[in-house]
Amino acid sequence: MITLNVNGKEHALDVTDDTPILWALRDVIGLTGTKFGCGKALCGACTIHLDGQATRSCITPVSLASGKKITTIESIGETEVGKRVQDAWLALDVVQCGYCQSGQIMSASALLAQTPNPSDEDIDNAMSGNICRCGTYPRIKAAIKNAAKA
């Protein structure tokens, strides 16, 4: 048994220590907003916050989350920065298929929490681990800048 704190709620899970947080969230707890894309931290669709740090949940075992706070897309809107990011996404209609956008928003929120006024280079560095096959990058970048100003 391992206990995970997800979005402020404790969950006792009967999974092995090496289980990636992604599958604990999606298949065991039932929070499906965090997406599976590559399984190797190459696409960023599974990005969550672990104590506020953007983390690829597909390669991070639950054992590393013990005693830490997991935040997912389902609750990022409850943070001031997360809400700003979501609003900026809506204002520019960033999404297309939308599948990667949970991860994009989690990476962007972590970036703005640490770097409130990011440069283009900061944005590229923070966001280049998140693939969007619909190619919404121009709008993601613009939305991050708007969210920073908001």
Add this chain to the structure above:
Amino acid sequence: MSTPDKTPAKSETLSEHGMKRRNFIIAGAAAGGGLLIGFALPKMFEDKGGHSTPANSEKAAREAFSPNAFIRIDKEGLVTLVMSKVEMGQGTFTSITMLIAEELGVDPAQVKLAQAPADEKKYADPLLGGQVTGGSTSIRGAWEPMRKAGAVARTMLVSAACQDWNVDAKECRVENGYVLHSGSEKKIGYGELVEKAATLPVPQEVTLKEAKEFTLIGKPIKRLDSPQKVNGQAVYGIDVRQPNMKIATVAMSPVLGGKVVSVDDSKARNIKGVRKIVKLDDAVAVIADHMWAAKQGLAALDIKWDGGRNETLMMKDIIGQLDQASSDKGRAAPGAVATSEGDFKAAFAKADVKFEAVYQLPFLSHAAIEPMNATVHVQKDRCDVWVGTQVPAMAQAGAVGITKLPPEKVFIHNHHIGGGFGRRLDVDFINQAVAIAKTVDYPVKLMWTREEDMQHGIYRPYYYDRLSAGLDKDGNITAWKHQVTGSSIMSRWIPQFVKNGLDSDAVEVAREPLYAPANIFVEYIRQEPPGMLTGWWRGVGATHNTFMVESFIDELAHKVGKDPLQYRLANMKNSPRAKHVLEVAAKEAGWGQPLSKGSGRGLSVQYAFGTYVAQVAELEVKEDEVHIKRVVCVVDCGMVVNPDHVKAQMEGGINFGISGALWGEITVNNGKVEQSNYDNYRVMRMRESPVIEVHLVQSSEAPGGIGEPGTAAIAPALTNAIFAATGKRIRNLPIKNSLTAA
């Protein structure tokens, strides 16, 4: 900036198979009260001898009407739109809703959307003839019928109100779900009118709004699916959860087309959470409590495979066969003629300048981020499939074949798609999920790993095209030949539309180039690659042939020392809309203005999907890496339903096309696909995304498709720009290989 053009839209993808039909709008009472509006397709009412009876169709339609219509208005006034199209990012959920809402007089944001069930006839695309979301057809097909349906509903609701009030319809208007009377300021909600409206005759003729009266069409209405896609609430196929559901993942034969010989599952069965191992002909699945257990179980299996005849298959075999088939001498049978006008041979023989080139395009993966998946529950008397698919009826047919249940017992529950790009026009993974779920009595969600997804794709075909042109002494094109060689997707996917061996998708754009000399010959030679399954990839035939045609025209311009823009314009025939987009793009991009050394601009222009697009790419080549600075894209897609959608589709489509052009390739080595994940199948990331400027041409022409043109036109703009920057001509994609090889 309206530029009327009389060029008939002949080259719409797949629309040329005579599938256009007249729709009849029907209306009636909904079960439990309310108004239903739907279509009846005449084809549904063929008599037993297969003869359709158009004279009686409307009557028959009314009699056969069933409540799977696409607009329902209930007694509370709630409008539900049953979407025959699936949303995969292209925006149809919003834009089709806008079409209906425009005429019905409701707020699009208040319309409830429901996914259509599988029904090949009721929810057929008018251009494609089946229940398909693809080919950039959604708005082209929906433009008239959906507005008409909205207008029919409105007319009936207004009539119902007029009867109540004893006033003339001319004195009434609609607004936000209400009928209003101008004289008395009386107002009544649609919900209160539906019961009476359902009893009224369906108006034979309705007047649609003129463009100047539009309040929604042409406006950048916000996407209806955005809110749930920014907070994790949108449900994709992969997110489906059912009571008692288990998770499965599979290993398929590493050698394409191979079979399972034996499986030792003794270790796997001891892994915590593993429930069952399922051996199929060509795959082994592990069913478990969650994906991690399933993956662990899979890793613990000892599977013996028989690779079969593809065990020694190499790329050089596939390319060698294409090369041979494409040559006039090496070919086994004559090609299928797509276009033959004038006398190419004679004109080429006497041309002052002769030029020939061979271009090659690689196999491509779609690499949608949502891996292939489906959730299936097979029970004795029914089968439920939860999935995101571009082809619900095809999914149903597949499940019927495997379960032997009648179609009415197979329920396809469609969902948001996490990237389609053509991959979800195939149902291989759904069939596999049904076959696995059939072995157990609980629901199973099958998820492919990224590696299985990439190595068992349905790939964009490898194309091997030869082009030849003859020019007169002034550089004018007098003879043009294009020989397309490659796999025929249509022969597998819709064989009934392949006529005399001609796959019209394979020659899309090529058969009617914008540069139409008097003597032109275009043919298609089918050569299937061993082992590889080929399928639709965003931009379909246009992605293939715009690269060929727009590369070749650029080469011809340079060959005779002319400016690529002026040369295109001079050789273009009868296409004012094409000329216009090209001229605007050149102007906006600063065509002709000097750039620093190592930088260049490249052009492309295209007519496909009923839409004209011109693109100018500006880039710099440094140490064999291409840095794309800016892409200017001018679009004339006729009437614009939602300008922000058009822009978004161009931005995204261009970026999708850039990934493919710069890096995309699937290769095989001893029958195994070499790429496996995003580390070795490179796709664009944030830092590589250029500035994209999209300009829309105002037009009153019928709407064209927008999902694919942006992708299809970008590759030649890039390679033409690379030539301008470096003098290096790239005839084989991906660019990364050609840049480093030359």
